[in-house]
Amino acid sequence: MKQFISVDDVQSIHSLVTQALAYKANPLKDAGLGNGKKIGLLFLNPSLRTRVSTQVAAKNLGLETIVFNIDKEGWVLEFEEGAVMNGSTVEHIKDAAPALGSYFDILCLRSFPSLQSKEDDYAETIIQQFIKYAGVPVVSLESATLHPLQSLTDIVTISEVLKSSQTNATKKPKVVLTWAPHIKALPQCVANSFAEWMNAWGEAEFVITHPEGYELDEKFSKGATILHQQSEALKDADFIYVKNWSAYNDYGSMPAVNGDWMLTNERLQQTNNAKVMHCLPVRRNVELSDDILDGENSIVTQQAGNRVWAAQAVIATILNSNS
Amino acid sequence: MKQFISVDDVQSIHSLVTQALAYKANPLKDAGLGNGKKIGLLFLNPSLRTRVSTQVAAKNLGLETIVFNIDKEGWVLEFEEGAVMNGSTVEHIKDAAPALGSYFDILCLRSFPSLQSKEDDYAETIIQQFIKYAGVPVVSLESATLHPLQSLTDIVTISEVLKSSQTNATKKPKVVLTWAPHIKALPQCVANSFAEWMNAWGEAEFVITHPEGYELDEKFSKGATILHQQSEALKDADFIYVKNWSAYNDYGSMPAVNGDWMLTNERLQQTNNAKVMHCLPVRRNVELSDDILDGENSIVTQQAGNRVWAAQAVIATILNSNS
Amino acid sequence: MKQFISVDDVQSIHSLVTQALAYKANPLKDAGLGNGKKIGLLFLNPSLRTRVSTQVAAKNLGLETIVFNIDKEGWVLEFEEGAVMNGSTVEHIKDAAPALGSYFDILCLRSFPSLQSKEDDYAETIIQQFIKYAGVPVVSLESATLHPLQSLTDIVTISEVLKSSQTNATKKPKVVLTWAPHIKALPQCVANSFAEWMNAWGEAEFVITHPEGYELDEKFSKGATILHQQSEALKDADFIYVKNWSAYNDYGSMPAVNGDWMLTNERLQQTNNAKVMHCLPVRRNVELSDDILDGENSIVTQQAGNRVWAAQAVIATILNSNS
Numbered sequence: 001m002k003q004f005i006s007v008d009d010v011q012s013i014h015s016l017v018t019q020a021l022a023y024k025a026n027p028l029k030d031a032g033l034g035n036g037k038k039i040g041l042l043f044l045n046p047s048l049r050t051r052v053s054t055q056v057a058a059k060n061l062g063l064e065t066i067v068f069n070i071d072k073e074g075w076v077l078e079f080e081e082g083a084v085m086n087g088s089t090v091e092h093i094k095d096a097a098p099a100l101g102s103y104f105d106i107l108c109l110r111s112f113p114s115l116q117s118k119e120d121d122y123a124e125t126i127i128q129q130f131i132k133y134a135g136v137p138v139v140s141l142e143s144a145t146l147h148p149l150q151s152l153t154d155i156v157t158i159s160e161v162l163k164s165s166q167t168n169a170t171k172k173p174k175v176v177l178t179w180a181p182h183i184k185a186l187p188q189c190v191a192n193s194f195a196e197w198m199n200a201w202g203e204a205e206f207v208i209t210h211p212e213g214y215e216l217d218e219k220f221s222k223g224a225t226i227l228h229q230q231s232e233a234l235k236d237a238d239f240i241y242v243k244n245w246s247a248y249n250d251y252g253s254m255p256a257v258n259g260d261w262m263l264t265n266e267r268l269q270q271t272n273n274a275k276v277m278h279c280l281p282v283r284r285n286v287e288l289s290d291d292i293l294d295g296e297n298s299i300v301t302q303q304a305g306n307r308v309w310a311a312q313a314v315i316a317t318i319l320n321s322n323s
Numbered sequence: 324m325k326q327f328i329s330v331d332d333v334q335s336i337h338s339l340v341t342q343a344l345a346y347k348a349n350p351l352k353d354a355g356l357g358n359g360k361k362i363g364l365l366f367l368n369p370s371l372r373t374r375v376s377t378q379v380a381a382k383n384l385g386l387e388t389i390v391f392n393i394d395k396e397g398w399v400l401e402f403e404e405g406a407v408m409n410g411s412t413v414e415h416i417k418d419a420a421p422a423l424g425s426y427f428d429i430l431c432l433r434s435f436p437s438l439q440s441k442e443d444d445y446a447e448t449i450i451q452q453f454i455k456y457a458g459v460p461v462v463s464l465e466s467a468t469l470h471p472l473q474s475l476t477d478i479v480t481i482s483e484v485l486k487s488s489q490t491n492a493t494k495k496p497k498v499v500l501t502w503a504p505h506i507k508a509l510p511q512c513v514a515n516s517f518a519e520w521m522n523a524w525g526e527a528e529f530v531i532t533h534p535e536g537y538e539l540d541e542k543f544s545k546g547a548t549i550l551h552q553q554s555e556a557l558k559d560a561d562f563i564y565v566k567n568w569s570a571y572n573d574y575g576s577m578p579a580v581n582g583d584w585m586l587t588n589e590r591l592q593q594t595n596n597a598k599v600m601h602c603l604p605v606r607r608n609v610e611l612s613d614d615i616l617d618g619e620n621s622i623v624t625q626q627a628g629n630r631v632w633a634a635q636a637v638i639a640t641i642l643n644s645n646s
Numbered sequence: 647m648k649q650f651i652s653v654d655d656v657q658s659i660h661s662l663v664t665q666a667l668a669y670k671a672n673p674l675k676d677a678g679l680g681n682g683k684k685i686g687l688l689f690l691n692p693s694l695r696t697r698v699s700t701q702v703a704a705k706n707l708g709l710e711t712i713v714f715n716i717d718k719e720g721w722v723l724e725f726e727e728g729a730v731m732n733g734s735t736v737e738h739i740k741d742a743a744p745a746l747g748s749y750f751d752i753l754c755l756r757s758f759p760s761l762q763s764k765e766d767d768y769a770e771t772i773i774q775q776f777i778k779y780a781g782v783p784v785v786s787l788e789s790a791t792l793h794p795l796q797s798l799t800d801i802v803t804i805s806e807v808l809k810s811s812q813t814n815a816t817k818k819p820k821v822v823l824t825w826a827p828h829i830k831a832l833p834q835c836v837a838n839s840f841a842e843w844m845n846a847w848g849e850a851e852f853v854i855t856h857p858e859g860y861e862l863d864e865k866f867s868k869g870a871t872i873l874h875q876q877s878e879a880l881k882d883a884d885f886i887y888v889k890n891w892s893a894y895n896d897y898g899s900m901p902a903v904n905g906d907w908m909l910t911n912e913r914l915q916q917t918n919n920a921k922v923m924h925c926l927p928v929r930r931n932v933e934l935s936d937d938i939l940d941g942e943n944s945i946v947t948q949q950a951g952n953r954v955w956a957a958q959a960v961i962a963t964i965l966n967s968n969s
Contacts, residue, residue: 091927604737
């Protein structure tokens with residue numbers, strides 16, 4: 001694996017999941033793999049779980065880990081080719097990325113979308129420029145349109161639950177991604193990425209439900225059943241992934257929504273005692289009710305904990321591919 | 324020791340002090356104790372000595388150490404039970420703490436009081452919620468009402484000075500905590516905590532002096548002699564602990580003060596050549612004069628240096644109790 | 647070496663350069679040198695290359711490395727002797743530096759000039775106070791008037807290029823430091839420091855070119871040929887170091903400039919196929935054109951990469967001198 005930007009970079013989801021669960025069972029089993037190697041975690045935006053879990057994962061593999069909040073500890077980068085830099089940007093990605101690349105064996109980058117220009121965001125200009133100029137493997141810590149470490153974690157978590165519940169393996173589990181309300185416009189990253197990974201994984205019946213106007217880019221959602229009635233979608237679900245996103249078509253907007261889309265325990269009645277997932281952070285009682293988050297069906301803490309093992313599997317795979 | 328939030332968590336102050344001084348003599352004597360373990364230092368507020376000394380302590384024990392400025396590198400946390408999170412808070416402590424707890428063996432947290440609500444601050448809502456939801460031992464890096472790592476350091480420093488001065492051990496040293504002026508309202512943490520620890524330690528004659536209106540919560544000060552005349556309090560003192568705090572009763576206010584409470588070398592004449600302590604940062608020539616801080620009676624640098632050994636003793640004790 | 651603040655602290659530039667290139671060939675050859683030692687990187691200002699490369703260098707030597715953004719994670723320091731601290735400064739350098747010094751074996755500090763007071767800046771008040779009170783070796787990560795880690799890197803890079811090009815060693819290379827345009831007033835540090843090091847090194851014909859009004863402090867530039875015509879200066883140059891700086895005489899001002907000082911490939915025609923250097927960050931198409939930075943004559947990425955080896959040589963030399 002030369003980079004980890006989307007599911008397309010992955011040879012075998014199954015292998016990554018197996019490796020992640022092996023690290024969960026034995027975190028330090030490859031404690032010497034990263035000896036003498038360095039990994040840089042670069043942030044253009046805030047982060048909690050991704051920041052901490054990726055550091056833990058890297059340390060478990062013996063890598064020297066350096067965190068750099070480019071936006072706060074450095075300065076504003078320029079990404080436009082040919083820019084005359086007489087404004088607020090201080091350094092061009094073409095100069096910063098090769099310098100950073102020369103210091104590290106692996107670079108990880110978080111950069112959110114602007115939600116202003118669909119074209120720029122969906123071209124993944126920022127992370128693509130990093131990849132182009134850094135000269136070392138790049139791992140996405142969430143980019144403009146995707147969040148692959150989260151999606152790998154999600155499949156690890158679903159696999160883990162299925163294993164422990166020893167359900168009859170002849171029927172694929174039903175996994176529903178449901179849109180949820182929020183007070184501000186959020187990126188489509190987590191939803192895009194989850195859809196992309198679920199479709200590539202193929203080991204679930206995958207349904208997406210959202211209000212009209214919130215259609216995802218078909219590039220990612222194609223292959224899923226898409227429903228506009230949440231109640232219809234939830235029927236017999238084994239897993240419900242709850243997430244808000246803003247509109248893709250009328251880019252970054254928040255079209256008015258009919259009805260109440262916040263999941264509650266009452267709605268879980270229609271499901272097959274579904275486990276409820278969320279990537280966090282979650283706005284309680286806006287996106288998801290207290291009764292679900294504090295109840296027995298929520299697996300959000302297990303899911304958040306698995307971020308470490310997913311990251312560890314990805315970093316180890318890159319180290320093994322490039323040594 | 325399951326946590327380190329107040330003196331009540333400590334089995335033996337004497338043992339912690341002995342261990343701290345043993346680490347000062349030989350910092351790396353337990354360099355492998357934390358192997359494979361991880362400690363998280365979480366900050367909701369600024370920090371200098373605590374931030375750095377606790378990292379050094381953890382590294383001396385071989386722990387992987389991750390620092391996370393939640394307020395600056397993450398986002399605003401919600402602490403209210405049942406909150407409808409449609410405002411500025413992005414993640415509830417009920418979701419953030421278990422995730423963070425799953426990444427670390429020990430979590431350390433700094434969270435200052437609001438000084439707005441005595442009830443909330445003195446309920447220690449923030450750190451208590453962390454403890455409730457984190458699921459791993461929590462160490463206070465200063466909470467709303469207490470600063471136990473500082474107080475342990477203070478007793479380590481007093482013990483060290485007494486040892487080196489080989490004073491006649493038959494008489495207990497006189498230790499005076501004196502209020503000092505400041506330009507803004509500060510928490511009562513350091514004063515509360517020092518009082519609590521001195522009373523629990525019991526190896527000194529302990530006097531608190533402050534202007535009227537600056538009474539501390541009796542829960543902490545009970546057992547000390549309390550005087551409103553600084554000059555009376557200072558008489559024959561062996562140690563003077565200088566610190567400002569705002570009012571506890573008229574919570575967070577700064578009642579007008581008669582006379583000048585800033586300690587100077589002249590006032591040291593009344594003492595038994597007292598050593599002068601301060602937790603730092605100190606406002607020079609407001610809280611404490613240059614002539615004292617730059618003079619021979621000040622032990623503030625020795626005291627600041629001892630922060631490492633106090634933290635190391637606490638972390639080691641927790642590791643030994645939970646392994 | 648007791649400290650690394652200017653070229654005056656260096657016994658032999660040649661030895662440092664040799665050591666830096668040896669580390670580039672074998673980064674981990676002294677991986678145990680810093681065992682049990684701690685280095686603190688303190689920032690009063692933003693940093694990218696210096697921040698990351700110095701951490702990498704320290705880790706290559708086995709030092710425990712702690713980064714502290716004093717300005718953002720701590721509070722505002724006071725540097726004035728005798729100040730009555732009733733304003734915005736929270737802690738005096740006289741109290742902060744000894745505390746920090748007690749935690750570390752080496753302290754590194756970045757502190758930019760104010761560009762308000764030539765006297766204060768050129769007295770190097772901040773870093774000199776740190777040195778005075780810290781009690782441990784101090785390394786400049788760029789101070790008010792100098793940037794010695796950059797200048798050592800620059801000479802390492804020039805030496806490396808000369809070696810690999812196997813030029814006839816009988817003639818000294820011609821190195822030109824040229825002023826370049828910028829949109830805001832920058833410190834003179836990099837230019838001062840480069841001049842100081844080039845003059846001390848003595849292994850190049852050294853020319854400085856800048857518009858009138860941009861004369862550097864003669865303390866640093868004395869010994870160089872100084873020209874006000876860039877085209878004249880560039881003739882037959884082997885290396886061109888491009889950098890903006892504000893005026894030293896009319897301190898911090900930006901006197902009006904005749905003509906265009908931005909270097910382009912066209913101007914390289916006059917040179918001996920000169921290599922182009924810049925310390926970065928660079929304002930593209932303001933200070934330096936895209937065609938140069940993206941062309942074959944630019945060695946800015948090689949130069950940025952060498953920051954690690956220069957820092958590693960300096961830290962190793964300090965460790966070896968003080969053990």
